[in-house]
Amino acid sequence: MKSILLPTDFSDNAWNATQYAVELFKDEECVFHLLNTYTPAIANSRFMAATLDAGNLENGARAFSENGLKEVVKRIQKNYRNPKHHFKTLSSFCLLTEEIKEVVEKEEIDLVVTGTKGASGLEEVFMGSNTVRIIKSVKNCPVLAVPQHFRYVAPSEVAFATDFNRFYTESELIPLIELANTFNAVIRIVYVQYEIKSLTEIQQFNLSMLRKYLSDVEHYVHTVSELNSVSKTLEMFVNELDIHLLAMLHYQHSYMERMTREPVVKRMAFHTQIPLLVIPELGMSAPYRHKREQEMSVSK
Template identity: 25%
Template sequence: MKKILIPTDFSTNSYKAIDYITELFKNEACAFYFLNVYNYGTGGLSAIEMLQADDEWFEKPKEESLLHLGDLLDEYTVNKNNEKHEYHVISESLSLVKAMEKHIESIDVDLIVLKGNAKISKNIESIVGKIRACPPVLIVPPYASMNKKINLAIASNFTEEVRTNEIDSFLEIFKNTNFIITVLALTNEKDMPDETSRHIKLLCNHLENQTDKTVALEFTAKSDNLKTYAISHLSSIMCVVDKKPDLLRKIGLCKSRVISTLEKLHNNPVLTIHQ
């Protein structure tokens, strides 16, 4: 059973992301973990005021978090029951990144699902850019569409060999799902170096052996064409490859290069994987 961690703030977009992923994996055995983080809003309070605060002040944020998580649990266990799915709730008084780091390890998470917006949120930047031991992250925009056959489009310039561990892990969840794979090479087919050609062939051969499916290969020389492809394939899951966060990214001195790519793809579900 695959384990999927979904941070939620109980917003409409958050519910839409959950609806998308539960429908996408409706034929797969999955355990969904809904995570909500809360804080005590201590900004502006002095140390003395915090010491004088009663138990009710401290308990209220936790109780509200658990109440909303209970409503969310009822929605998916009772109203949208799927015998292949099980649901769990987690409430934490931590930053979102700290809470996710904690439960990625304790649960052994296979996939993270985040709600998307018109702009890349600070939460997405932090999770994609700073969590090193991060499984694949699927970002779901509010109006994500889905066809009967899912197209996973893997985009890269292939200047380096693409490691396939996280792609394999994601595809493993699709055992009973109708899908196709497209490799989108962000390079000019006529002028590409031999090394780039070798990296493309290695990935295509691996994916075909792994899935017993024919992999479609497309080339686009300009990075802007990635956005054009995405717009013309709105139901496709766009897969982009990122390097694991180093120390400079973890402390916020530089951003992941994949963030600028994500900004071009905000209308598509996007899967980010670490190299």
């Protein structure tokens, strides 16, 4: 049974991500952990200090959070009657990223699904700040970021962006392989080339290992020339091939890290228009990943 974490702030954006997750796993036994965190605003005026009741503020925020989670579960069960899906709710007085990290460990979460919404102005070019913080802070679990206006489409065309400069472990690729197997998806490995030249020996070796791991999955390798920036190039690739989901590993010097650091001017044209699966640099560090890897080995 999969364990899926759904952080929510009760916005339309969060509800859209919840709908996507429920649809994505409609044929699988799942426990969905709905999480809402709250930090009551504390007035900072010295004139209000005497009358401020912090306890009442926190109780009110907790009640709002708990009731909101109950309403989300009711809404899911009303719109998606699925006996394979089970729900747990968690209301926490905590910072969002800290609570997510704790829940991922405690509940052995397989995937975090979050809505992503750009901020106003120029920051809208990539994704919401909360989403970026989640991706950067969660080190042992994949994160799936769903754009606010994206409507569910079974991901039969998946792009995996990589530069072949890093060795992959099979445990890191499990989310990608499981996705491909579940939806009979084609994986399109896309390499953004900064200048026209042959792959190095290390890149060739890493590519051969990647293809070995994906041997049971239909996959193709695409080399594309960089257009202004990595983000712009991937956006063009996604649009031209009608990709349903973009996946990438997140590690030092990875595409994901570079995209979050690209100058605003270079990122202006890029909006997260399709779901983005960010796989952390697991290696063999996550103990419950071993179980998943063993299950896959047995099933082969």
